[in-house]
Amino acid sequence: MRRNRKGTIQPTVSITKPPFEEVVERYYDKVLNLAFRLMGDREEAHDLAQEVFIHAFQAYDRFRGEAEVFTWLYRITVNLAKNRYKQLQREREHRWEILEEMDEEEEETEPFEWEDTKLSPETLLEQKELAEAIQKAIDELPEDQRVTLVLRDIEGLSYQEIARIQGCSVEAVKSRLFRARSALRKKLKPFLER
Structure with missing residues (x-):
């Protein structure tokens, strides 16, 4: 039994927990896709997805099955993405400050390559x-x-x-x-x- 936000007691519905390896296999692509949509960058998405499953693994023994594993993973993903997004914004602001101090001669540009299509x-x-x-x-x-x-x-x-x-x-x-x-x-x- 547990109390909801209104203070009334509700029975706890427990969902059977699959082995963690099965969770990773079943949901990795979905978490990765969500991470990409939230971050807008493939490398960041891969890093975030790995971090999600590290956090999930560390907390899996405490996961009581009150929500679906899918929902629990999405919540972890959203929370970690929020934190990472804020961190990246701070880093970008700092980078712009540094770039403004650099001379134009020091900036390197990569050659542009057309995709074969x-x-x-x-x-x-x-x-x-x-x-x-x-x-x-x-x-x-x-x-x-x-x-x-x-x-x-x-x-x-x-x-x-x-x-x-x-x-x-x-x-x-x-x-x-x-x-x-x-x-x-x-x-x-x-x-x-x-």
């Missing part, structure tokens, strides 16, 4: 610009809206699952999602009008 360079550029604009627009959303949007529109989770992961009501999830989608429409309007 059947699409025209113009089409590739348009696709790249759109992908970058979408990721930038998502990155600029307030944290609660960004996480909600990724979990619903990219990961396809239900409102109830998102509410459990974020520890809020379904109404709050719907409100955050509406605000996030509205903000994205405004930011991406030039691309949508093409």
